[in-house]
Amino acid sequence: MTADKKSNGASRRAFLKGAVAAGGAVAGAGMARAAGEPDPLITEVQEWASGFGEGVDATPYGLPIRFEDDVVRRNVEWLTADTISSINFTPIHALDGTITPQGCAFERHHSGAIELKKEDYRLMINGLVDKPLVFTYADLERFPRENHVYFCECAANTGMEWAGAQLNGAQFTHGMIHNMEYSGVPLRTLLEEAGLDAAGDLADKWIYVEGADASSNGRSIPMDKALDDVLVAFKANGEALRKEHGYPVRLVVPGWEGNMWVKWLRRVEVMDAPVQSREETSKYTDTLADGTSRKWTWEMDAKSVVTSPSPQSPITHGPGPLVITGLAWSGRGAITRVDVTTDGGKNWTQARLAKDGESKALSRFYLEIDWDGSEMLLQSRAHDETGYVQPTKAQLREVRGENSIYHNNCIQTWWVKESGEAENVEVS
């Protein structure tokens, strides 16, 4: 990251102040009503209560209402050389529930998002199979289908925070994640269709999966994972995949780093050994303090983040009832519990999970408090069903140093000030 990082503190502060000032005005109006003056929004007939709204076909495929147009993916320009090979971030600070709408689910491309229509789509299975096969999109639709909700997290999510607190916003520190309901065919079904007898002992076999775009991004995956829960998906959240997520077909590799979820999936090769492609040697390997590097760190460890209040979602209503909320997930299984602290880790309270954790999917947690208006150091701590507990930044650095880039699942701290503004900080 030798980028020309911009240093424009004044306008940043202006934004934060503006947000709080706007909030203050709203609170003020609320108080005026409380003082007994009638609210014209109630006492006067409003335009929308008298005239027409839009007819049914105004947006044949609907978009969010324009008042929500700040809830969008965002790019961090200094991170990469070009948007063609880059990543943007899901606005997790502004969403609730667990399902990420496709339109704001983060994108990551290596050679840009291509347009590949269903009629031109081909999937090849070759290598150590009984019969190498080619499937059309229509072929895939005829195999028995499954539906599963899974999170997809880029291994670099929170990677900019290894050496210190850097970006002010949950969107930027933790937004390389989305969570969708995928519909598709188990990869196992397709591999069995091609026949795995020729591969012999499957315990030491691998598959290599590759995309149809110009990067032909490819990753090696051990056969036991390939036969376990990997999905060849063509729908997400009920609708066709978006172009930026691999339309018409992508791979879903539950719980494992997003780079393996190959988009525009065109080929699955059964092999004796991993290919050691660029994405699994030069990238997605984790360099430790002594200069050695871990490879094949596929699973995403348990992690959580408070999405509100947070730097992009300040408290605007003043003291009183406050909903603290956030997301938790684990690539090793279901989230069983999330703890929240408001004093930087001195005391913790178990938060409420919106529903029982699902394996390798996002969980939403809530902690309702009565905020007294004093500053807070907010953190959350996830536990998963394997007994793994999300570590602090110090605990992670103790094992991994600061140069790992990937797999930073540390506990995040937001410093919420008396004004309700929040900032990304590190604490002792």
Place this chain on the structure above:
Amino acid sequence: MSKSLKLYGGTALGAAAIMAVAVNFADRNVTPMPERADMMGEAPANPDLGFIAMARAASEPHGNYNLGRMALPEEIAAWNLDVSPDGTGLPEGSGDVLTGEEVFIEKCAVCHGDFAEGRGNWPKLAGGDGTLADKDPLKTVGSYWPYLSTAWDYVHRSMPFGAAQTLSVDETYAIVAYILYSNYLVEDDFVLSNENFLEVEMPNADGFIVDDREEAEAHFWRDDVCMSDCKDSVEITMRAAVLDVTPEEEEEAGAEPAEAETEMAAAETGEVAAAPAEEETAALDPELVKAGEKLFRQCKACHQVGDGAKNRVGPQLNGVMGRTIGAVDGFRYSKTMASMGEEGQVWDEDALAAFLSDPRGYVKGTKMSFRGLKKDEDIAAMTEYLKSFSE
């Protein structure tokens, strides 16, 4: 076993399968397979389905569902390009360092620098020796990559950026030889080939361990989390606001009103200024512009055009028509293009057409790896589209 052997084996099988078509077809016609019935009905009307039907006819019954068709040997050969550390998949060929330098400078240096040292935010491919244990290690092919096959495979399949899969096998060997040379791993007379490929030792080959989190981080699995009075004091030790590298939020919000204001201002200052611009746009053929816009998609990886266009891999193309060749500030042109500009040559319709039809023929040594537009109507459309961004 090498892939070429597997492929020849496949060809023999494929030929046998095709010869069996008639028998197979007749035989399977007896069985009322629903998918076959569909195909028979639609095949004559739809050439694509007809092709699938033919290919499927060549297919043997397989799997639990008998869906999909056998992959033909030439299809597998076209896609099965990956190369493994043991040399599996590596095609016959060779390339030397000096040839590699030429090809690298022509096709790779625009992003990676003449000496593989990297430009801007693009990856450095050389250097970094002995830095892996430092703060901010420099990870390059020489300092970090454990296998040479990774470099060959990536260059051949995914590079150059924006023109993937256009390098010949020998060019790839030459480029990889040059990258090794740039990392001081071979001498300048070195020739890399499929024969000596496995002899090249990568410095960091032993620098990797398999994921050991379950042992090294076993203490992260615990059931004794502290819930109260866990520490005496808490201090803020670092603040993101001090570094302040977070993208601004108000930029987008501010953009719209500003634009509207400019438009309003232009309208108020009268028709005199607006008239010439109108005349120019009126001369454009909207159909051609539209066709050109579609064609321009293939250029987008490297060139930007329109509001806020910046130099990327290639220069921004606003107002290119009538512009002196090689004249965009801050872009590093090839020597030929720079000297064409110094001679006073400009991009007019003829020059643009000549360049678009054969970039490398028209500008020897251009860094643009695009192979050219073959059809006159495409060139006309592209020209019209670029003209629509005249100042």
